Amino acid sequence: MNETNPARLSKMLDAMSPTCAPFAARWDAEADRRAKLRTPENLKRLMEAQRNHTSARATAAAARSQRTAARKATKNPLSGARRAARTADKAARQHQTSARAALRAARKSYPSTLARLAVHAHALHAVPAGVTSWVLSTPADWAVWPVSVSAGVIGLNAGLLLVGRRSVSVSIEDGLSAEERQLVERLDPSYWVTHAEERGLGGTVTAPPKVGTGGITCEIRLDGQWTVKGLNAKADNIRNLLGARSALRMRITGGSRGGWAVLMLATRRATDGTSAMWTPDLVPADPQMMSLGLDTETGEPVVIPFDERMLIAGASGTGKSWSTRPLLATAHLRGDLVLIDGKGEEGTVWESVCRVAVEADEIETVIDEIHAEMNARKRDMKRRGISVWDGPQLTVLVDEGQVVLAQVKGDADRLQRLIELSSLGRSRGIVLWWATQKPVMSGAAPGVHNLIAPNLLTRFSLRVADATEAQTALDDCADYQPQKIERGKEWRGHGYLKDYGPRIIRTWTLDDAGVRTLPRKVWTSGTAEVPAPVSAPAERPGLRLVKTGAAVPSPRPIEAGPVTNRDRVLAAVREGARTGRDITDRTGLNKGTVSKLVKALVEAGELAKAADGTITATTTQAGEVSA
Template sequence: MSHASAWQIQRKYAATAARWSHERWRTESARRRTLRAERRPMVGDARRAVAQARAVDPQGVTSLVHRAERELATAKRRVPDPMWLFASKTALAIGAAGYVGLPLVPGRVWMWSAIAVTVAVAGTIVWALTHRPAKPEFEPTAEERDLLKRLQPEHWREHAELRGLAGTITGRPALTASGITVAVRLDGKWTPGKLADAEDNVRALLGCRTALRIEIQAGERGGWATITLRTRLAADGARMDWTPDAVGIGLDTVTGQPVDIPLDNRLTVAGASGSGKSWSSRPHMAKAHITGDLVFVDGKGEEATIWEEVCRTAVEPEEIRSTVAEVHAEMNRRKVDMKRRGLSVWDGPQLTLFVDEGRVILALKDKALTQQLIDISALGRSRGVVLKWATQYPVTSGDAPGIHAQIAANTDSRFALRVKNLTHAQVALDDDADYGPHLIPARKDMRGHGYLGGHGPHLIRTWRMTDDMVKALPAKRWHGTPDTTTAEAPSLRLVKSVPATAPDSAEERVLSIVTAAENPVRQKDLAEQTGLSKGTVSKVVKRLTDTGRVTRRPDGGLTADKAA
C-alpha cells in the first residue's frame, strides 16, 4: 500500500471520529461555559476573603489566612478552562513532548505520529465526555450548603473543642431525600447517648435554626453515631390527594413509602387542636366505609356535617346512646350467630365504630354508654365490630379524660399528631413517646404529620382528603337489624319469635324473652338475646324476681307466668 493511500485512509478515520464527537464537543463547551459563569464569582469572593483575613491577621498568627488561601486555590481549580484553551493546552503539551523527546526522527514517522495523536486526542475527549461524574441527585439549598460545609471534618475538628465536643469527628456528610446525614466517630468516653444529650452543643456548632429537627442515633458499629438533620422530607413534592387506591394513612417522610394500618386494628388517634386530627382520620374512615360499614359518632358535630350524607352519624347525646347501643347489640348478635355456625372469627363485612373527640363522649358521665364502648373495644374485633377512637386530649385520668383507660389498653395501633406535652405523648404512643409528637412544630405546613407507634421515629404525612372527596363517597348507612338468628339457637329452644319491635325498657325486654320461652332460660342467654350488658341483666332479673314476675328455679333457670 502506498503512502498516499494510507494517508487517505487515516484522514477518513480521523474525519469520522471528528464528526462523531462534534456534538459531544459542543455539549461539553456549553457545560464549561455554564460552570465558569457559576463559579467565577466564587473566586472573587474567595479573593476578598483572603484580603480580609490578611487585614485581620497580617502576621499570620492564626490559621485564618492559610485557610482563606486554600479556599481561594480550591475555588480557582473548580473553574474549568474554556474548551478551546483546554484543547490548545493538550495539543501544545503533546507537541512539546514529542519535539523534545524525538528531535531527529524522519518526517514519515512524524506524519504517522501526528495521525495517531489526533485519533488519541479525539478518543480521550469522547471518553471524558461519556465518563464525567453524574449530576448530584439532590441540589442543596442555601441552608443545606452551609450545614454541609460545617459538617466537614476540617470545620468540625477546628470548632469541636470550643463547643464541648472534643473527642468527636465527623465523616463526609451526604444529602438525601430526607435531609443531611453524617457519621460521627466517638473517641474516649463518648457514646451515642452522651452525644444525643449534647444536642444543644451540636446545634450551636452547626449554627442551625432552632426549629430544625436533629436526630442522633447509634451508628452501624460500635464507637460511631449518626447525626441526621431533617432539612427536607422524602414526601416533599409527592401528590398527597387521597384516592380509593391509596395505601394506608399516608407516606413515610424518611423513606417515601406508604404506611398502612390494618383495617381491623383498634386504633387511637391523638392530636392537639389545629394538628389536623379530624381530616387525617378521613382516609382510614373512607377505607372502612368502602370495604364494610361505618358508624361515625362525633362529639363536636362539625365533622359529622360532612359525613352525614355518606354514613350513619350521631351527634346529639340521645343519638349517641341509641347508636352505640345498636352497635353493641349487633356485636352480641354476631356472637350468637358465630356460635351457631361454629366460627371463631366473623366472616362477614366489618362494622367500624369511629368516635371523634372521645372527651365529649366520656363527659356525658353515662356509665351504661361507657361500658358498652369498653365492651366493643374488648370483645368486638373477633366479631367484626372494631372501635376507633380520636381525641385531642389523650389523658386517661382526671375529671375530663380524653380516652378511657380500658379502651386505651385494648388499642392495637396508636397514631399521634402534634400533642400538647410529654404527658399526652406518653398516653398517645405509650412506650414510643420518645418519637416526640409533642416536638412537632405548630406550623400550618406540619398539619397532618404524625408518628405511628411501633413504626419508628419517622414522621408520616397523611393523605389529603377534602370535604368534596368525602361527599363523593357512595352513600351507605348502617342500621341495626332485628335479632332473628337466636330463635334458631338450640340452647334457647324458643317456640315463639321475638317481637319485631324491641320493648322500650330493659325489664320488658327480659320479661318478654322469659315469657316466650318454653323451657327455663339461663341468665347468661338473656345477655346475648337482649344485647344488654351482664351487669344490667343481673339487676333487671333481681327486680323481676323480687316482684314475683319471674321465678328462679333451683337449677338457676328463669320462668314466668305466661298468663301474666
C-alpha cells in the same frame, strides 16, 4: 512559588483558626458591647458630667484659695472668716468628689472604642519607654526596644484577630439552600474536629455528609467511651455546634456497624411536589392493611393494619379530621362504618354516606346498638363454632373522644359498653378507632379513658401540646417527640406512627366533595328489637277519579322490611303515622332521631308537614286526583 503552597497555607490557617477563635470572639463581643453603649443619650450625659466636673474643680480651687487667704489674714482659728472659708472649702471638695464619680460613671456608660483603647494602651507603653531609652542611651548603644516590642504586640493582636475570624473553607455541592450549606460546612470533619472539644463532643469524628431527598445524613465515629445513647444525650450540644434552628428535626440512630452513629437533619421532605389527595386507588390490595400516607424521608407508602384498634391524637388545627377521612373511606368501602361525632362538623359531611351520631340521644342509641350487635355476633359465632368473625368489619370512630366521654360520664352502663367495645369487639368484627385533641387519661376532662387506651395498640400522633400528651399518644415511643413538630399549614397532617420509627409521615387527605362521592351505605343493627307497628283501624277506601285515557299504574309493592332508619320513618308515615309521637311508637327509634329524619325527609320533598304538625307522605299515584 509551588502551586500547592496556597493550599497548604489555607490548611494551616484552618488548623490555627479554632485556637485563635476564642480571642477573636472575646474581642468582637467587647467591641460590640462598647459600640452599643455609645448612644447619643450617653454622650450627652458624658458631656454634662465633664462640664460639672470642670465647674466643681474651679469652685474647689477658688474655695481653697479663699481658705488660704483667710488663714493669712488672722491667726485666730475660731474667727468667723476662717470658719466660713473652711466650711466652704470642705463643701467644694465634696462636690468635686461627687462630680468626679459622676464623670467616671458617664465614661463607663459611653466608653471609648476598643481600637482606640488599644492604641492608647500601646502608646502609653511605647512613648514614655522609648523616650527614656533614648535619653539613657549613648549614640553607640542607642536602641528603642520598647517601640519595637509594642509594634510586635500590635502585629500579633491583628494576626490573632484575622486568623480567629477566618471561616473554614469546605467544598459544597450545588443546589443546596443557605441553611443546608451552613450545616454541611459545620459537619465537615475539618470543622467538626476543631470545634467538638469546646462543645463537649471531643472523641467524635464526622464522615463527609450526604444530602438526600429527606435532608442531610452524616455518619459519626464514636471513639473512646462514646455510645449512641451518650451522643443522643448531647443532642443540644450538637445543635449548638451546628448552629441549627430549634425547630429543625434532628435524629441520632445507631450506624450499620459498632462504634458509629448516624445523624439525620430533616432539611427536606421527600413528599414535596407530590399530591396528598386520597383516591380509592390507594386502598391496598391486601384486605388486612390500609394506607396511612407517605414517609417524608423516603417517599415510600406507609400501611397500617385495617382490623386493629387505633388511637389518633392531634391538637386543634393539626389536620386530624382530614387525616382520618381516608381511613374512614377505606373502612366504608370494605365494610360498615359508624361515626360518633362529639363535635358535629364531620358528621355534617358524612351523614349522607354512613351512620352518624351527633346529638346526645343519638350517641347513646348507637352505643347501645353496637354493643347489642357485638353480643349477637358472639352468640352467632358460638352457634357456628368459630373464634373470629368472618363477616364484614364494622368500624366505629369516636371523634372527639373528650366530648363523648363527658356525655356518658354519669352513665356507668354506657361507659362500660364503650370499654367492652374496645376490649371485646375486635374478634367479633367490631373495631374501635378513637380520635382526640387532648390525649390525656386523667383530670376532669380526659380525652381517652384509662381502660380504653391500653386496648388501642395502633397509635398515630400529629402535633400535641406537650410531653405528657405525647406519652399517651405514642406510649413507649413518646421519644419521637410529636410535641416538637413544626407549626404552620404546611405541616398539617404530618405525624408519627408508633413503632414505625422517628420518621414523620404525611397522611393522605380527602376533601368534602371526595367524601360525598362515596356510595351511600348506612349501617343498622340487625339485632335491635324494633316494636311491631300498631295496626291502624280499617278505613273505607276513598273515591278516586281517574283521568280519561290515563294508565293506572300498579300499586307500589310493600317492602319486606325497612333497611335503614330513614326507610322505617317513611314506612311508618305510609302506614298511617301522622305525628312524631306516632312515628316513635311505630319504629322504636328515639325522638331525637325521628325529629332529625323527619326534617331531612321534608327538605328532600318525600314528606310534607302541615302547619298543625301533621306529617304526610308526598308520594301520589300518577294520574290520580283526590276526590
